[in-house]
Amino acid sequence: MDLAPVIDGFGVVLEPTNLLYCLIGVVIGMLIGVLPGLGPAATIAILLPITLGLEPVTAIIMLAGIFYGAQYGGTITSVLLRLPGEASSVVTVFDGHALARQGKAGTALGIAAIGSFVGGTVSIIVLSVVAPVVASFALDFGPPEYTALALLGILLVSTVSSGDRLKAVIAACVGLLLATVGRDGFTGAERFTFGSLELADGLDFVPIAMGLFGLGEILYNLEERHRKVQAPATVANVWPSRADLRQSSGAIGRGSVIGFVLGILPGGGAVLASLAAYAVEKRRAKHPERFGQGAVEGVAAPESANNAAATSSFIPLLTLGIPANATMAVIFGALLIQGVSPGPQLVTQEPELFWGVINSMYVGNILLLVMSLPLVGLFVRILRVRATVLAPITVLITLVGAYTVNNSVFDILLVILFGALGYLMKKLGFDPGPLVLAFVLGSLLEDSLRRSLLIFDGDATGFFTRPISGVLLVVFLLVALLPPVRAALRRRRATPAENEPAATTTTTTTTTTKESV
Amino acid sequence: MTAPHSGAHAATGPGGQPAAGAGPAPAERDPAAELSLEEAVHQVEAEEHEGRPPAAGPLANVLVAAAVVALGVAAVVGSAALGVGSARDPDSGTFPLLVSGALVLLGLGLLAVARRTEDAERFTGASWLVVAGLASMVGFVALIGVIGFEIPAALLAFVWLRFLGHESWRTSVVISLGVVVAFYLLFVAALSVPIPHLF
Numbered sequence: 043m044d045l046a047p048v049i050d051g052f053g054v055v056l057e058p059t060n061l062l063y064c065l066i067g068v069v070i071g072m073l074i075g076v077l078p079g080l081g082p083a084a085t086i087a088i089l090l091p092i093t094l095g096l097e098p099v100t101a102i103i104m105l106a107g108i109f110y111g112a113q114y115g116g117t118i119t120s121v122l123l124r125l126p127g128e129a130s131s132v133v134t135v136f137d138g139h140a141l142a143r144q145g146k147a148g149t150a151l152g153i154a155a156i157g158s159f160v161g162g163t164v165s166i167i168v169l170s171v172v173a174p175v176v177a178s179f180a181l182d183f184g185p186p187e188y189t190a191l192a193l194l195g196i197l198l199v200s201t202v203s204s205g206d207r208l209k210a211v212i213a214a215c216v217g218l219l220l221a222t223v224g225r226d227g228f229t230g231a232e233r234f235t236f237g238s239l240e241l242a243d244g245l246d247f248v249p250i251a252m253g254l255f256g257l258g259e260i261l262y263n264l265e266e267r268h269r270k271v272q273a274p275a276t277v278a279n280v281w282p283s284r285a286d287l288r289q290s291s292g293a294i295g296r297g298s299v300i301g302f303v304l305g306i307l308p309g310g311g312a313v314l315a316s317l318a319a320y321a322v323e324k325r326r327a328k329h330p331e332r333f334g335q336g337a338v339e340g341v342a343a344p345e346s347a348n349n350a351a352a353t354s355s356f357i358p359l360l361t362l363g364i365p366a367n368a369t370m371a372v373i374f375g376a377l378l379i380q381g382v383s384p385g386p387q388l389v390t391q392e393p394e395l396f397w398g399v400i401n402s403m404y405v406g407n408i409l410l411l412v413m414s415l416p417l418v419g420l421f422v423r424i425l426r427v428r429a430t431v432l433a434p435i436t437v438l439i440t441l442v443g444a445y446t447v448n449n450s451v452f453d454i455l456l457v458i459l460f461g462a463l464g465y466l467m468k469k470l471g472f473d474p475g476p477l478v479l480a481f482v483l484g485s486l487l488e489d490s491l492r493r494s495l496l497i498f499d500g501d502a503t504g505f506f507t508r509p510i511s512g513v514l515l516v517v518f519l520l521v522a523l524l525p526p527v528r529a530a531l532r533r534r535r536a537t538p539a540e541n542e543p544a545a546t547t548t549t550t551t552t553t554t555t556k557e558s559v
Numbered sequence: 560m561t562a563p564h565s566g567a568h569a570a571t572g573p574g575g576q577p578a579a580g581a582g583p584a585p586a587e588r589d590p591a592a593e594l595s596l597e598e599a600v601h602q603v604e605a606e607e608h609e610g611r612p613p614a615a616g617p618l619a620n621v622l623v624a625a626a627v628v629a630l631g632v633a634a635v636v637g638s639a640a641l642g643v644g645s646a647r648d649p650d651s652g653t654f655p656l657l658v659s660g661a662l663v664l665l666g667l668g669l670l671a672v673a674r675r676t677e678d679a680e681r682f683t684g685a686s687w688l689v690v691a692g693l694a695s696m697v698g699f700v701a702l703i704g705v706i707g708f709e710i711p712a713a714l715l716a717f718v719w720l721r722f723l724g725h726e727s728w729r730t731s732v733v734i735s736l737g738v739v740v741a742f743y744l745l746f747v748a749a750l751s752v753p754i755p756h757l758f
Contacts, residue, residue, distance in 0.1 A: 219634055222655045234655075334599075500647030
């Protein structure tokens, strides 16, 4: 492996601007992880306009910082308030909050921070080794491979998304349709523009992401009855004892590995990784009954895993150009806006960007470790900020930000429109994540599909005779068809009366994830 | 690689570790110890949804599915008009047609399971807050070109704080004015963003 570009990457990171934006990114990430309401995808979407004036490396360094910073921040609310700020911190609630009730909130936060740091760092190192290999492998990918890859990516993200699978796939289809709006690149025909000049160049990614993720989430939260704000448990000593560290070291190691592997899979990501790591620890433990009662491993494993997964989910994006989850889809969009198209050629053509972003994560993780251990008290105090005060500020940032992209009022209207759609989708059980992901991948999918058909001279079996696209498509069919078939079989066996719908959907989701693993 | 599913069940179910010991443990207070991991996760997620409106009825679910089908049909018609093409010679309408065809089928699938769907929420009185929020944003857009962003922004923040968020009058006034000053300093004075402004 040629180390020169890796070392040059450190040079990029250490430029003062990049260090500053790395710090800004991780602080914002940590804040939104702690604050109620917005998740990382929404925050990154809202901040997209800011990135337009930045260098591509600087922009992505900041956005990446928000993403993995949020993994640290989510832990704080899980432990202190039993409210997981992020879905990937849900399992941390069990043992983390139990520890807090025993007056050991500091230990839980300290162990989580150290686990997150180790998980993140291990994952960056492996990422640095694996990513160039994957990229060089993918250099030979042609249109058929990309067709299969994009299809599989969209399906996996829909499968593992929160909520109903069927609805997630519907959302993805709508995203694909929205991607076709505008002039057709092959024939020049105008599609679904309804004669509008503004739509002739197609829909912009920024207003869609800002509306669906940003405004949609704010509007959805408006309806919530405000729960009484609990006083967070006091955090005394965040430095874990040597005994705690020894006890959790194995869990941190295993969590890091599990997180890295699951993070690579499209749709896998941090949520699945934290669940799997917790389950593995509980299964291995000599006294599994300690779990849920305040076992430090129960905090260490999922927190290491979700951070490792957050890092490794950059692999599919930076090496294949396929985002692995909703947040990566927004970062993908940010790259496209910067004129960088992520794909296998990124490592060789834009080494400064590639290694700059990866190496910035070392710095970001160190910054986060510093913020989560000595400065944790500061972030705990932020928990008192009310959602009702934050909401109008976020709305104004979104609206003004949307305007600044093209200095156009039409863009603000689009954001509001997609905000309303995002609200309705969340309200009716449709996860907006697959829609945004499919929108981002839509033109890639259509281009590759049409090119492939031209290559194969209209013979669709060509997809299956090429080894890589064939395998990917078989996996696609398995993931798509097995769960409904199984569910149908199960329904035939069980009487409909005792078949609770909620249970059915969850088991199908988990069975599919099993297949994908 | 162990999937979370199998791990979760082995932890408390039969066939896991010998004498897993979850049963006799004095774990009555803590749900996470008795339930399987999957159930415990669902419980935490359900707690987070405590303040949300109740689930929508079957009629709403049927309407949602029908809307999906209608959207799909409209897209099929629109794509067909663009030129269907063939596998050998794909046209502008080929890909949208495939996708919208899939959308129709998926919508029909949703219609079939509409009576068992429970993940949609009912529209309640609180939903008017969302309508009001959207209206305030549309008002903001309508006014920004005429009188600049300052007054509409202050009004929007005030409406959200006082009427949507039930903050006190004093807090609402102070924060909405503070936000506008901060925005002015940041966007107009510091970044010179060409947003329409009054002053």
